[in-house]
Amino acid sequence: MQFGIFSVGDVTQDPTTGRVPSEHERIKAMTAVALKAEEVGLDVFATGEHHNPPFVPSSPTTMLGWIAARTERLILSTSTTLITTNDPVKIAEDFAMLQHLADGRVDVMMGRGNTGPVYPWFGQDIRQGIPLAVENYALLYRLWREDVVDWEGRFRTPLQGFTSTPRPLDGVPPFVWHGSIRSPEIAEQAAYYGDGFFANNIFWPKEHFQRLIELYRTRYAHYGHGTPEQAVVGLGGQVFMRKNSQEAVREFRPYFDNAPVYGHGPSLEDFTEQTPLTVGSPQEVIDKTLTFRESFGDYQRQLFLVDHAGLPLKTVLEQLDLLGEEVVPVLREEFAKNRPADVPEAPTHAARVAAAAAGQSGKDSEKEEVAK
Amino acid sequence: MTALKLTVVSAGLSVPSSTRLLADRLAEAVRRQPADDDRQVEVQVVELRDLAADIAHNTVTGFPSAALAKAIDAVTGADGLIAVTPVFSGSYSGLFKSFFDVIGAADDGALTGKPVLVAATGGTARHSLVLEHAMRPLFAYLRSVVVPTAVYAAADDWGGSGDPLTDTLPTRIARAAGELAELMHGRQSRPPASGPDQVVPFEQQLAALRPESRKE
Numbered sequence: 001m002q003f004g005i006f007s008v009g010d011v012t013q014d015p016t017t018g019r020v021p022s023e024h025e026r027i028k029a030m031t032a033v034a035l036k037a038e039e040v041g042l043d044v045f046a047t048g049e050h051h052n053p054p055f056v057p058s059s060p061t062t063m064l065g066w067i068a069a070r071t072e073r074l075i076l077s078t079s080t081t082l083i084t085t086n087d088p089v090k091i092a093e094d095f096a097m098l099q100h101l102a103d104g105r106v107d108v109m110m111g112r113g114n115t116g117p118v119y120p121w122f123g124q125d126i127r128q129g130i131p132l133a134v135e136n137y138a139l140l141y142r143l144w145r146e147d148v149v150d151w152e153g154r155f156r157t158p159l160q161g162f163t164s165t166p167r168p169l170d171g172v173p174p175f176v177w178h179g180s181i182r183s184p185e186i187a188e189q190a191a192y193y194g195d196g197f198f199a200n201n202i203f204w205p206k207e208h209f210q211r212l213i214e215l216y217r218t219r220y221a222h223y224g225h226g227t228p229e230q231a232v233v234g235l236g237g238q239v240f241m242r243k244n245s246q247e248a249v250r251e252f253r254p255y256f257d258n259a260p261v262y263g264h265g266p267s268l269e270d271f272t273e274q275t276p277l278t279v280g281s282p283q284e285v286i287d288k289t290l291t292f293r294e295s296f297g298d299y300q301r302q303l304f305l306v307d308h309a310g311l312p313l314k315t316v317l318e319q320l321d322l323l324g325e326e327v328v329p330v331l332r333e334e335f336a337k338n339r340p341a342d343v344p345e346a347p348t349h350a351a352r353v354a355a356a357a358a359g360q361s362g363k364d365s366e367k368e369e370v371a372k
Numbered sequence: 373m374t375a376l377k378l379t380v381v382s383a384g385l386s387v388p389s390s391t392r393l394l395a396d397r398l399a400e401a402v403r404r405q406p407a408d409d410d411r412q413v414e415v416q417v418v419e420l421r422d423l424a425a426d427i428a429h430n431t432v433t434g435f436p437s438a439a440l441a442k443a444i445d446a447v448t449g450a451d452g453l454i455a456v457t458p459v460f461s462g463s464y465s466g467l468f469k470s471f472f473d474v475i476g477a478a479d480d481g482a483l484t485g486k487p488v489l490v491a492a493t494g495g496t497a498r499h500s501l502v503l504e505h506a507m508r509p510l511f512a513y514l515r516s517v518v519v520p521t522a523v524y525a526a527a528d529d530w531g532g533s534g535d536p537l538t539d540t541l542p543t544r545i546a547r548a549a550g551e552l553a554e555l556m557h558g559r560q561s562r563p564p565a566s567g568p569d570q571v572v573p574f575e576q577q578l579a580a581l582r583p584e585s586r587k588e
């Protein structure tokens with residue numbers, strides 16, 4: 001089981017001071033948060049991708065490359081990479097390059113993006129969102145697995161004799177998650193390829209995501225990748241902690257009330273009851289996160305959103321201390337209990353290289369059998 | 373025989389409200405319609421006033437509260453729908469529109485083929501074309517089947533004998549109720565939309581994108 005954080009990268013006014021960080025400050029805060037994540041023992045840092053203010057992370061592999069150079073263990077990922085409006089050829093190149101620089105500590109989460117104007121800005125049409133995600137990923141999948149690709153599709157210039165460089169590290173492409181909030185088509189896509197499925201469940205009630213994840217698990221088995229329980233699932237979470245609940249609620253309320261996504265809507269109390277948001281003590285975060293397994297089954301990756309809504313960097317770093325010291329060690333222990341042996345671990349490059357080698361030697365010995 | 377489900381959406385704001393009064397009269401008239409199939413009609417009323425804050429929150433958060441989800445299920449799972457709004461600023465009320473916006477945003481096919489009776493209330497009969505210029509196009513957009521008779525009740529309609537040269541309110545209610553009942557009784561009942569997600573198999577999604585030249 002992997003634990004980490006995912007960042008939207010919003011530049012938001014701190015409602016308690018009225019102060020708005022500069023883009024430079026926000027970018028440096030994101031990298032500081034990533035380094036802190038490794039320091040406190042988390043496994044993953046993922047950044048969003050946006051092409052409009054008030055968001056800063058337009059160029060994720062540049063940022064992740066910088067972080068890779070300053071970390072040793074941390075897995076660098078995205079939340080999400082826009083499979084619709086990015087050229088799949090450039091995604092193949094950028095993430096393979098990052099994979100080499102980071103010695104394999106890279107995976108990537110595909111998403112469609114829901115900001116309407118981004119599509120025309122990049123020459124696409126939002127009404128083609130699902131077909132773009134399907135076609136572009138089908139090409140990306142081949143570019144990482146076939147040395148020379150001839151390809152023709154609907155949305156991009158055809159390719160004749162194209163080789164995407166560098167080739168993936170050790171011949172094993174980065175693991176891919178498909179992120180979705182509402183589309184069964186994306187759950188189906190993740191299942192078809194045997195890729196991971198990340199349900200960003202932080203803003204909505206769990207019933208919706210139970211249906212999506214159940215669909216993914218069922219179809220994962222349908223396509224012969226394993227049992228439904230062996231499908232690779234990632235979930236979001238959203239937390240704000242202080243030693244005691246009252247303090248956490250008092251401090252976080254102005255940030256909640258003015259947050260870009262849900263601010264000026266439901267009360268903090270209603271929202272924490274209806275969604276994964278937890279504002280309280282570390283123990284409350286532990287209790288809430290443990291319910292995810294009951295709702296969705298044993299899963300592989302848990303990402304928390306902690307740096308948003310104008311929270312100052314100092315506060316965010318304190319959140320990471322609490323996560324690393326008090327929350328994640330307990331979660332690791334608890335999630336390991338009664339976890340069936342055939343439920344896979346979260347994917348890592350080393351494990352995937354080993355699996356590929358085992359698969360290859362399996363094929364070789366089959367060939368020998370046939371030859372005999 | 374299972375009963376047919378009739379859901380009544382009333383967007384009246386005052387208590388008591390003439391919008392709710394009209395809604396109840398229409399529902400009762402539909403319930404009493406004789407039918408060949410002997411199926412009873414069960415009426416459920418959704419008062420939007422009670423859900424006003426929940427509807428506003430749904431527009432901000434993208435998901436309904438438990439109470440609102442129940443109301444939405446009652447509408448999408450009904451065999452017939454009666455929708456009644458007061459006239460505000462020459463159209464349906466904002467609350468009324470927001471409720472159907474929330475349903476359409478979650479599933480734009482949720483009301484496809486649904487038999488609907490539209491009705492409105494107002495101070496004077498001068499606004500009665502709201503039914504034809506606002507209500508009917510809204511449900512046409514949602515691909516519902518709106519019955520030919522839409523019912524408008526002005527303040528005058530509740531007393532006296534009305535305009536002797538046009539149908540009275542009870543006559544219009546009876547005609548509209550007959551039209552809705554006929555559609556409801558003749559309609560194959562469908563399960564609510566909240567079943568397991570339907571999915572197009574991935575090979576089909578891929579095949580649909582193959583360039584024409586490479587299709588077999």
